[in-house]
Amino acid sequence: MGRKPLRSTDDAQPGGTPSPEATEVPEKRPGSGRMGRRTFVVGAAGILGAGVLKGLADPAHAQEAQVIVPDDPTKVQGPTASLVGGRSPFEQPERFLHPQLTSSRTPLQELHGTITPSDLHFERHHGGVAHIDPDKYSLLVHGLVERPMVFTLRDLKRFPSQSTVYFMECSGNFPRNASEDTLPQQICGLTSQSEWTGIPLSTLFREVGVLPEATWFLAEGQDAAVMTRSIPVEKAWDDAMIAYGQNGEALRPENGYPARLFLPGWEGNASVKWLRRIELSDGPFQTREETSRYTDPLKDGKVRQFSFVMDARSIITSPCYPDRVEPGWLELRGIAWSGRGRIRSAEISFDEGATWHAADLQEPVLPKAHVRFRYMWKWDGREATVLSRTTDETGYVQPTQQELIEARGVGTRYHLNPITGWRIRTDGSVVYRTEEWA
Amino acid sequence: MGRKPLRSTDDAQPGGTPSPEATEVPEKRPGSGRMGRRTFVVGAAGILGAGVLKGLADPAHAQEAQVIVPDDPTKVQGPTASLVGGRSPFEQPERFLHPQLTSSRTPLQELHGTITPSDLHFERHHGGVAHIDPDKYSLLVHGLVERPMVFTLRDLKRFPSQSTVYFMECSGNFPRNASEDTLPQQICGLTSQSEWTGIPLSTLFREVGVLPEATWFLAEGQDAAVMTRSIPVEKAWDDAMIAYGQNGEALRPENGYPARLFLPGWEGNASVKWLRRIELSDGPFQTREETSRYTDPLKDGKVRQFSFVMDARSIITSPCYPDRVEPGWLELRGIAWSGRGRIRSAEISFDEGATWHAADLQEPVLPKAHVRFRYMWKWDGREATVLSRTTDETGYVQPTQQELIEARGVGTRYHLNPITGWRIRTDGSVVYRTEEWA
Numbered sequence A, B: 001m002g003r004k005p006l007r008s009t010d011d012a013q014p015g016g017t018p019s020p021e022a023t024e025v026p027e028k029r030p031g032s033g034r035m036g037r038r039t040f041v042v043g044a045a046g047i048l049g050a051g052v053l054k055g056l057a058d059p060a061h062a063q064e065a066q067v068i069v070p071d072d073p074t075k076v077q078g079p080t081a082s083l084v085g086g087r088s089p090f091e092q093p094e095r096f097l098h099p100q101l102t103s104s105r106t107p108l109q110e111l112h113g114t115i116t117p118s119d120l121h122f123e124r125h126h127g128g129v130a131h132i133d134p135d136k137y138s139l140l141v142h143g144l145v146e147r148p149m150v151f152t153l154r155d156l157k158r159f160p161s162q163s164t165v166y167f168m169e170c171s172g173n174f175p176r177n178a179s180e181d182t183l184p185q186q187i188c189g190l191t192s193q194s195e196w197t198g199i200p201l202s203t204l205f206r207e208v209g210v211l212p213e214a215t216w217f218l219a220e221g222q223d224a225a226v227m228t229r230s231i232p233v234e235k236a237w238d239d240a241m242i243a244y245g246q247n248g249e250a251l252r253p254e255n256g257y258p259a260r261l262f263l264p265g266w267e268g269n270a271s272v273k274w275l276r277r278i279e280l281s282d283g284p285f286q287t288r289e290e291t292s293r294y295t296d297p298l299k300d301g302k303v304r305q306f307s308f309v310m311d312a313r314s315i316i317t318s319p320c321y322p323d324r325v326e327p328g329w330l331e332l333r334g335i336a337w338s339g340r341g342r343i344r345s346a347e348i349s350f351d352e353g354a355t356w357h358a359a360d361l362q363e364p365v366l367p368k369a370h371v372r373f374r375y376m377w378k379w380d381g382r383e384a385t386v387l388s389r390t391t392d393e394t395g396y397v398q399p400t401q402q403e404l405i406e407a408r409g410v411g412t413r414y415h416l417n418p419i420t421g422w423r424i425r426t427d428g429s430v431v432y433r434t435e436e437w438a
Helices: A059-064 A153-158 A184-188 A201-208 A233-238 A401-408 B059-064 B153-158 B184-188 B201-208 B233-238 B401-408
Strands: A040-044 A051-055 A067-070 A103-105 A138-143 A149-152 A162-169 A191-200 A216-221 A228-232 A241-246 A260-262 A275-281 A313-318 A328-337 A343-349 A371-379 A384-392 A420-424 A430-432 B040-044 B051-055 B067-070 B103-105 B138-143 B149-152 B162-169 B191-200 B216-221 B228-232 B241-246 B260-262 B275-281 B313-318 B328-337 B343-349 B371-379 B384-392 B420-424 B430-432
Touching: A138 A201, A149 A153, A149 A201, A153 A241, A153 B328, A162 A241, A184 A313, A191 A201, A201 A233, A201 A241, A216 A233, A228 A233, A260 A275, A313 A384, A313 A420, A328 A343, A328 A384, A328 B153, A343 A371, A371 A384, B138 B201, B149 B153, B149 B201, B153 B241, B162 B241, B184 B313, B191 B201, B201 B233, B201 B241, B216 B233, B228 B233, B260 B275, B313 B384, B313 B420, B328 B343, B328 B384, B343 B371, B371 B384
Parallel strands: A138 A275, B138 B275
Antiparallel strands: A040 A051, A051 A067, A138 A149, A162 A191, A191 A241, A216 A228, A216 A275, A241 A260, A313 A328, A328 A371, A343 A384, A384 A420, A420 A430, B040 B051, B051 B067, B138 B149, B162 B191, B191 B241, B216 B228, B216 B275, B241 B260, B313 B328, B328 B371, B343 B384, B384 B420, B420 B430
């Protein structure tokens, strides 16, 4: 499956000039980053002998700059051990930036397995990334409680902890009317997965003595948007966490460092980051982000409010645009997930959904988690369409786009999880299977 | 639990001068990095208002340099979304470097859960880190086979794939005669865990038609050491992989990019990185790295050779040196693992091993994988010792140091997995429980 990019970008490399000795010019994959960048590989002479010197323009990749790639690595002593490792200069996955720089999307098409590296986890913020001094951090829990309390980060870390793998998905994770040159990253890169560490929210609720009349709570962030959302108390008694760890390390700043609310399987926005206050109440607070936004307009003029659960969804991440495949055996690969629990099945269709074929699910299949699915398929070289759909343990089946529109009309931007797929042309090129949102 | 470092280092910060307005000087935790570095936090004036500017001296952390940490993050718009995320300037975990820079150790004491971030995975190499152009990569499989074949990286990626969480541990992962000021990172930071993606080695062995008389194979790396090890063919029919993915992304260079052998549960050295050649044979090759090294001298003058399997082991990672704890409830946290399969139990002793108490194991308990264990304990403020030991599903029990010495003598450096622990002094300080290797 061709992972070769199809076009280059035009940005010159600071500190480097295209060299006539250049032996190769790797080009950017389209769409894999908003800011284009060209990577030059120039012939390197001198004490290290024949080889190529890879320099990168982006300071975020300073670690990878100036790496020598010898023609024969067995003849050249390599670099020594380092305090913090970097990526190969040949592997530079990037998030896809929203034009307003308020979100970035995980490069699903470049990932294997189920874990999302923390520096590629999608981000979405309403007032930029808050940077917080952990020694000054505190969390107030008050309202309908017996004992209002303030917890420092150190307090939170003393409680019994848990580590669980969960996906996190933004409810606005589908571009309507996307064109053929669309990447998985653009279709649903607002979902990512980590091993989250923290404490059950129920621990804090027992600590403060939540009163029986408390049915909702407000979660408030310490960012410039002062993000606020209302959450039913039941979620705290179920599986809500206060998370301070992500993939082994501390939360990343764009994911709520030093501590965030984490509501497994629910829309990302409700898992308030940089959490500073929880207020128990006898009803929802009707905050800006649950009235003006994060509600789903329906076709009858009404709206669905507090539509927290992320419905089951799947996507084939390989092959995909802009791959070019060859006839013969291919492994179709993708991910499936559901906010309601475990994935029961992922299926592939080659006939626009008339018939479906069960894909293999990678074990262990964890609840409220991305599951990797795979299906071996022999492509005969004729034009083909490949679709995926998933069913979760509650029996919920991922809908077609038409079924979604029939249920909700065309006005909503949230909680869109239609079946999607790819067209493979006779020349092996792969494009997004477009479908007009109407 | 005090995570405050105990001493600072002396290196001046390039590009910055200690400021009289400095409001805080976070100091390095001892031992968390070989090269000392001071981080300055200076009062920042100007358009962003009151706040602190964090600048870091290490180019590896360029992403985190110049981050504004406002006094009140709700009053200042934060940074926009980014292509690749960075860590909080307050969280700078580092590997611990061997003086000869031939290895680095994972900061286990700073990690939660079970996944090791890929840039903190331990590294060990014998000729430096090989940097390889994936388009020039190939793997030759030959010897006692029906059809010698060469596979490109693209070929390898076309085969049916798998993604599995496994630990990887170096067999030289125990410092004999360590002092009280020793971190978990120094005691056993040569173990790390990732979700590895690749193909079963058995797939390639079927492809080339391994002959019945083939009982061993040579794995050869493309690094400057041309690392070579002999492996029994049975491991290929069991669970050996050719891995090209690590925690979702491509392998990191120090972990064998673009492809390595991966032998679940076996000593790391045998999982040859930068794999370029596999030769099937009717016996082991007796290479340098399995004769002069990676054999275990016994007390009778003989040696254990081809001692591949990593025996069950555990360590408490919190609290540990140099924490300072307070009387009251503490959660003892650690990891346990076994190269033979699943962990059956992890236990804590407060009386030098006379009695043991079962810790909780975080689900899912995966085979040949780090498992997080936790035990709630109320410290009464008196001097105490906490030890951990683990038992795997085969019934193997982690031995005491004396049991290890009785079995093998004092001459070996490999496959040492003794029970270890920490002393808590009456002032709350935590030090390594030393034990003379004799």
